[in-house]
Amino acid sequence: MAEHASPPMTTRARMQVLLAAAACLLPLLLQLPAWLGPAFGVGALVVVAASWRRPMPALLRLLLSACALLAVAVVAPGIGRDTACAVLAAMLALKPSETFSLRDGRSLVGFGLFGPFATFLLDQGPASLALALLAVLLALLALQRLAADEGEVAQPAGRGAATFGVLRLFALGLPLALAAFWLFPRLPSPLWGLPHRSVATPGLSDTMTPGSMGELLLDDSPAARVQFFGGAPAQEQMYWRGPVLWDFDGRSWRQARDLQRLPAAPMRPAGAGWDYRIDLEPTEDRQLVALDLPTQLPDGAYASHDYTPWAETAQYNVSRWRMRSAPPAAFEAELPPPLRARALTLPRGYNPRTVALGRQWRRDAGSDARGRSDAAIIGRALAMIRRDFAYTLNVPLAGRNEVDDFLFDRREGYCEHFSSAFVVLMRAAGIPARVVTGYAGAYRNPIGDYWLVRKSDAHAWTEVWLPVRGWVRVDPTAAVAPERVYDTIADRQPGRIAGLDALVPMFNASDWLRRGWNDFVLGFNAQRQQSLLKPLGLDRLGAGALVALFAAIAALALAWMAWLIARGERQRDPLLRAWHALEARYRRLGRGRAAHEPALAWAIRVAADSPRAGQHLATLATRFNLARYAPAGNRAELQALLRDLRAHRP
């Protein structure tokens, strides 16, 4: 075959191939950073138009490739997963410039399939999934069309019939595919790591600059889904703890990196706490969130000294964690002096008015060992905030003394401003304090009875250290706008558009479906695979057992396909089938019907040897002839004949 030049595609086949390639490219373009997606899309259209009649000159193609690579380098410098995907998209966009023969068409469709594949490396959301399925369907339709061209089919199947044919292929292959998906042994750890993105997606971060969370607060996509076993805390107690920020440089708050590997501080829980399972969306990071405060974390996760939950490895997929949490009765009641000093540090020369106010309040309250004066100062600060401050997401850019601006002039902002200013004020008043970030509140989906935490629930609150009790959570934002924080107002209900509730049930249902998809597909890994047969009493599935199970199910699927083939050869008419079976029984005894012999003549010949069977056979043959050549259309009669034919033995 190789030495023959491949025949050219017909125009229709070519259009179908290009359509499939476009469908493959589209989901990838939607995931590319910045303006690369639209640019490559337009580029692909121009390339198709320019090379419709004759191939583009090689030099021009080279030039275009160079331009595309340059664009990628400008938008996303460095080598990352997203840059690799962008380069792939550029290649796919340029490939149609040399697509003329059948073989070109097939290779374009084949390479095109890497489009949806690469998309999944960047995003696994429902939109990408739907587009990828569409792309795969169109790709197979294009392949079918090319095969029809190769077979010189004069009248290819119509669009409906062709689609049905391809869907049928998917249906036939589905059992095998699903068996492989769930049972083919997974790698417990990757052979080679997944490259990072060079352009990060928004999420919780280990630093906080007041004003930086705005983007996250507008993102309504899910961050986590939580199922409680037993009781759930009140919605106002749902603080999902993430990074704890200690160090302030006047602009940004940072994590205390050196505390992350220290053992967790001593903590005495108040009450039994809550048992829950949290499904986290991929973060591409080791950062986890847990209900305040995590007391028990599963294998693969740990809590740092300040109870920041971490995973041992970065989470690129939906991950599932079974945890226990409890509110603290006493949390690090003995604060070591270095940590105390650190929790009191303020950068020199920043926010002088706030520092002065803090010192003023300390002088007013005095000081005592039991922490009564500390509580008074906190109460005074909260009262001030409740009285004079407002919640808004529209915040101008920060100046040098951001906390001063906020506390004395602007007096409105959101959680980052409140928590940052509060901690600065507390530290100035001599109360150890730190910022805690994470999520607050959740939305309970009545379908499936689970809690949904969205990225827009991102929140920053504070912890102050009081004698005896240790670290105590204080949320200054909640003093102003509790309903914003805890998701308790109807406005914050997902699916609500322009004050109408009509779409809420739809949102609930779709999020529930998405959770199921996460459960069964996205979050499936080696560990979940091993506990696949737990309900059947098998605690752990080894690789050998998995392979055996997979082989058994794959064999079943293949046997099913083989049965389909055998069925293809089977006589469709039940009457003929019964008659042939009867003939075969005689043939085994060497008295089969000769090819030229009419049924009745054969029966008479048989009757010469064995009168009894022969006579019966003769009546059967007569009835068979009648049913076959002069059918009365009587179903009952036909059924009776079929029964008799099947029952007859020579």
Place this chain on the structure above:
Amino acid sequence: MRPRAPETLPAQLTRHRIYVLPTASGLFFGLLLGAMLLGALNFNNNPALLLALLLAGAAQASLIAAHMQLSGLRVEAVAAEPVAAGEDLHLRIALGAADARVRRGLRVAVGEHATHIALDASGASAELRLPTTRRGLLPLPRLELSSVQPLGLARAWGYAWPAQSLLVYPAPETQAPPLPVPANGQDHAQAARSGDDPHHLRGYRPGDPPRTVAWKASARHDSLLVRDYEQQRGGELLLDWQQTAGLPYEQRIRRLARWVDDAERDGRRYGLQLPAQPPIASDRGPQHRHRCLRALALLPHDTPASEPAHG
């Protein structure tokens, strides 16, 4: 089991004699899927894995579907009108199926000559042009039935080998001398050719060549009349192997073939006398011509020892 020996028709393609293998593009597709599967397993990227597995499942199903394109197919008959050596045989292959499945893009090939047909419940017939080079019985080579439908990723094929030979007439000599004069010398052909004497006309019989119809005379009567050349063009002609003595062996056969054609064209009665065979009695008409040309075609290929070697 491919047929190792010719078989009698109808030949059914059962699953034991259908082979399926990926095509070149199927292998390419497989390679792509392999890369995808490896990547998806490594990154534990489940949607990507599911995508690759779905595609692999569909590709596997297309293997089965390609198989089903052929299974149940039946080669019912193969026929071709004999032609002179050097011309193309028009081979007609009648195909049927045990079921009503629509089969499109079915490739029927003999050697490198191929055609594509579509087949439904009522069957179909493929026509192939097969070049011929020498006279005699052309043993029918193996027929190959194949299909790359539905996706072009897999090719299913099977063989049928009908136990049937196709007759190829000898190629008539191109520049041959005229028909020999009958030995008894009663050739009045030229004298009797003039006029449309009603005595020399007779009623039309099926099989008379149209050029012998006397159109003017027929117009005056109610029925078609035919000039009776038999009378006009003299007596019977015996085409004898000995008349071509001195020519090379194959040349003699070709000349006789040419003379048979000429005599048939002229509407004369002729007989044929070949060595070591009973003579073919005088007659005319397509049946007779076939009998004569067949006898010539089937003469042994190697020069009989009794003949002088030519060269």
